[in-house]
Amino acid sequence: MKILMVCLGNICRSPLAHGILEHLANSKGLGWSVESAGTGDWHIGHAPDERSIAVAKKYGVDISAQRAQHFTPALFDEYDHIFVMDENNLKDVLAQARHAQDESKVSLFLEEGIVPDPYFDSTQFEPVYHMIAERCEQLVEKLTGQNQV
Numbered sequence: 001m002k003i004l005m006v007c008l009g010n011i012c013r014s015p016l017a018h019g020i021l022e023h024l025a026n027s028k029g030l031g032w033s034v035e036s037a038g039t040g041d042w043h044i045g046h047a048p049d050e051r052s053i054a055v056a057k058k059y060g061v062d063i064s065a066q067r068a069q070h071f072t073p074a075l076f077d078e079y080d081h082i083f084v085m086d087e088n089n090l091k092d093v094l095a096q097a098r099h100a101q102d103e104s105k106v107s108l109f110l111e112e113g114i115v116p117d118p119y120f121d122s123t124q125f126e127p128v129y130h131m132i133a134e135r136c137e138q139l140v141e142k143l144t145g146q147n148q149v
């Protein structure tokens with residue numbers, strides 16, 4: 001299973017989703033490949049935001065070695081599922097889809113609602129962490145079981 005997490009900057013939300021799902025999958029020996037990317041290009045090559053690194057570390061997940069990459073259409077070929085954090089990410093990723101098969105790989109990370117961008121509000125990193133972690137647990141259940149996402 002190859003999964004790509006996408007947000008705007010690839011420094012706050014998608015690095016958390018990437019790190020948490022990778023950590024869960026590795027702990028269960030699932031052999032999954034998890035990555036992340038941003039629809040914006042400002043932070044290419046940067047480590048995650050220090051507030052995301054800190055909240056992940058608090059819960060035993062090390063995301064400090066991640067480096068931001070820019071979303072490109074070639075990534076549609078590499079992943080089975082592409083999960084986006086909000087409607088803007090959804091619009092920006094779908095705009096780059098080349099055909100229906102690309103589109104079919106893309107969905108909102110949360111089944112209902114969005115993961116709000118915590119970049120301008122430091123108090124949101126903790127709730128965003130939990131929102132993402134809970135959904136990552138569900139994704140492991142669904143993608144390893146009969147149910148698809």
Ligand code: 4NP
Pocket residue numbers: 007008009010011012013014042117118119
């Ligand atoms: P992210 O948050 O999409 O969760 O990584 C953001 C990080 C940086 C910016 C916007 C959102 N920015 O405008 O630089």
